[in-house]
Amino acid sequence: xxxxxxxxxxxxxxxxxxxxxxxxxxxxxxxxxxxxxxxxxxxxxxxxxxxxxxxxxxxxxxxxxxxxxxxxxxxxxxxxxxxxxxxxxxxxxxxxxxxxxxxxxxxxxxxxxxxxxxxxxxxxxxxxxxxxxxxxxxxxxxxxxxxxxxxxxxxxxxxxxxxxxxxxxxxxxxxxxxxxxxxxxxxxxxxxxxxxxxxxxxxxxxxxxxxxxxxxxxxxxxxxxxxxxxxxxxxxxx
Amino acid sequence: xxxxxxxxxxxxxxxxxxxxxxxxxxxxxxxxxxxxxxxxxxxxxxxxxxxxxxxxxxxxxxxxxxxxxxxxxxxxxxxxxxxxxxxxxxxxxxxxxxxxxxxxxxxxxxxxxxxxxxxxxxxxxxxxxxxxxxxxxxxxxxxxxxxxxxxxxxxxxxxxxxxxxxxxxxxxxxxxxxxxxxxxxxxxxxxxxxxxxxxxxxxxxxxxxxxxxxxxxxxxxxxxxxxxxxxxxxxxxxxxxxxxxxxxxxxxxxxxxxxxxxxxxxxxxxxxxxxxxxxxxxxxxxxxxxxxxxxxxxxxxxxxxxxxxxxxxxxxxxxxxxxxxxxxxxxxxxxxxxxxxxxxx
Numbered sequence: 001x002x003x004x005x006x007x008x009x010x011x012x013x014x015x016x017x018x019x020x021x022x023x024x025x026x027x028x029x030x031x032x033x034x035x036x037x038x039x040x041x042x043x044x045x046x047x048x049x050x051x052x053x054x055x056x057x058x059x060x061x062x063x064x065x066x067x068x069x070x071x072x073x074x075x076x077x078x079x080x081x082x083x084x085x086x087x088x089x090x091x092x093x094x095x096x097x098x099x100x101x102x103x104x105x106x107x108x109x110x111x112x113x114x115x116x117x118x119x120x121x122x123x124x125x126x127x128x129x130x131x132x133x134x135x136x137x138x139x140x141x142x143x144x145x146x147x148x149x150x151x152x153x154x155x156x157x158x159x160x161x162x163x164x165x166x167x168x169x170x171x172x173x174x175x176x177x178x179x180x181x182x183x184x185x186x187x188x189x190x191x192x193x194x195x196x197x198x199x200x201x202x203x204x205x206x207x208x209x210x211x212x213x214x215x216x217x218x219x220x221x222x223x224x225x226x227x228x229x230x231x232x233x234x235x236x237x238x
Numbered sequence: 239x240x241x242x243x244x245x246x247x248x249x250x251x252x253x254x255x256x257x258x259x260x261x262x263x264x265x266x267x268x269x270x271x272x273x274x275x276x277x278x279x280x281x282x283x284x285x286x287x288x289x290x291x292x293x294x295x296x297x298x299x300x301x302x303x304x305x306x307x308x309x310x311x312x313x314x315x316x317x318x319x320x321x322x323x324x325x326x327x328x329x330x331x332x333x334x335x336x337x338x339x340x341x342x343x344x345x346x347x348x349x350x351x352x353x354x355x356x357x358x359x360x361x362x363x364x365x366x367x368x369x370x371x372x373x374x375x376x377x378x379x380x381x382x383x384x385x386x387x388x389x390x391x392x393x394x395x396x397x398x399x400x401x402x403x404x405x406x407x408x409x410x411x412x413x414x415x416x417x418x419x420x421x422x423x424x425x426x427x428x429x430x431x432x433x434x435x436x437x438x439x440x441x442x443x444x445x446x447x448x449x450x451x452x453x454x455x456x457x458x459x460x461x462x463x464x465x466x467x468x469x470x471x472x473x474x475x476x477x478x479x480x481x482x483x484x485x486x487x488x489x490x491x492x493x494x495x496x497x498x499x500x501x502x503x504x505x506x507x508x509x510x511x512x513x514x515x516x517x518x519x520x521x522x523x524x525x526x527x528x529x530x531x532x533x534x535x536x537x538x539x540x541x542x543x544x545x546x547x548x549x550x551x552x553x554x555x556x557x558x559x560x561x562x563x564x565x566x567x568x569x570x571x572x573x574x575x576x577x578x579x580x581x582x583x
Binding site: 054073074075078084086090091093094095099102106108111150154 | 432444447449451
């Protein structure tokens with residue numbers, strides 16, 4: 001059995017009287033790709049934020065490669081070798097594509113190696129023609145791709161992606177799928193996503209969230225055909 | 239990332255040497271010296287605000303702290319070398335502690351401005367209330383609103399009787415500003431500087447990339463305070479007296495105005511803004527027709543309305559349009575964006 005790279009035990013997050021995530025037990029193995037799905041308000045993003053350190057859970061624990069990270073800050077978690085992409089493109093708009101990726105590479109490499117890695121990633125993600133452009137000038141899909149470059153350049157062993165395909169064209173989604181599959185060769189990946197077509201194209205295992213709890217965890221085909229899931233997620237009666 | 243540090247260094251050295259040669263032919267060295275000191279003070283805020291994204295409303299606190307540290311240490315030691323070093327270190331350490339409290343306490347934006355403003359006010363009030371004989375540090379009386387006069391001014395290191403004053407003092411200040419400018423350039427070209435700019439642009443993203451934003455902002459804040467402290471010590475030597483007005487809110491506000499007028503996000507802008515506005519204030523002070531604060535206020539309003547990015551970025555833009563690479567206009571950018579989106583389907 002592959003190593004468990006991410007584990008949560010009884011993870012709970014309350015905002016006043018609202019329970020956004022309730023007693024979530026979750027395990028992810030090395031080089032596994034898992035999609036988190038669920039309707040709006042199901043607790044996916046809260047779970048994502050608790051795991052990435054953007055929020056500290058009210059109860060429960062988070063472990064990464066056996067090390068407890070429950071109360072860690074995002075930069076400490078990222079320093080472990082965890083690549084994080086948030087829901088909206090979170091980049092440095094005034095800097096160029098090269099500068100953005102270089103800054104991400106510099107965290108884990110010497111200045112010279114960072115430049116080399118940056119060129120590699122720019123080539124891999126086909127960003128060469130816009131490498132010197134400011135991020136503020138780029139289209140949404142290009143910005144999403146650059147942000148994936150920021151994640152990939154650190155050679156992560158765990159990648160957390162929140163809606164990577166949101167607002168992208170079909171061509172961009174296809175390109176994004178290829179990049180994610182390539183990343184998945186060396187890293188476990190969690191994807192929070194709404195786009196069912198994208199999920200079917202990329203994932204085998206899916207975890208369904210509903211009202212802050214894990215409703216089901218199974219193969220994507222079985223999840224999609226499950227009457228309970230269709231009811232809560234797709235709004236269809238069984 | 240592009241950029242040649244050695245090319246920058248050669249340019250800075252040549253320009254500094256030229257200015258040191260030409261400027262005394264136009265303006266008296268006594269006036270030039272204080273303009274240089276203000277330029278250094280402007281650069282200190284320009285660095286942390288323009289490149290670090292830290293809007294400090296209390297840069298005068300570090301300026302005053304540097305000046306008072308120098309004066310107190312000079313009275314006690316009777317020689318200027320160690321006081322000059324202390325005038326840099328004390329504000330830097332004070333800023334590191336204050337910055338750690340703010341940044342590790344996750345204070346940002348307006349809260350940061352309020353705290354730095356309040357700290358300046360506290361120092362101003364405190365120093366003003368130290369007129370009594372009980373407020374003594376070693377041999378130095380703090381003097382309250384009267385300030386501290388009569389301390390040892392700058393001397394050749396190790397020789398307290400060899401004073402550096404007049405034209406010589408101008409050359410020392412000019413060279414020190416050149417050195418600080420070189421160091422700031424090197425800092426901004428280094429990984430630390432580039433990361434600081436990244437933090438200015440997007441703290442959350444930099445944090446998600448593994449950078450400890452709090453620690454880096456604290457260090458940047460302390461570096462800015464060290465430069466302001468050095469400017470304070472040079473000012474103390476120029477004026478031969480330090481008073482609580484160094485900590486005044488007016489002084490803090492002026493530094494912010496210098497940076498806005500000169501141009502944020504540039505190294506030269508805050509220096510030009512500081513020297514230009516300080517010289518204008520000096521000229522206006524020689525007439526009694528119009529109150530000079532009215533003129534200064536009007537200048538700020540005009541700049542905010544018509545040149546919001548400041549003098550240096552405006553001149554750089556003009557240069558690019560006339561002689562260099564033409565920046566893409568908004569319409570061209572949008573066309574380009576639409577074309578790219580069409581190609582992407």
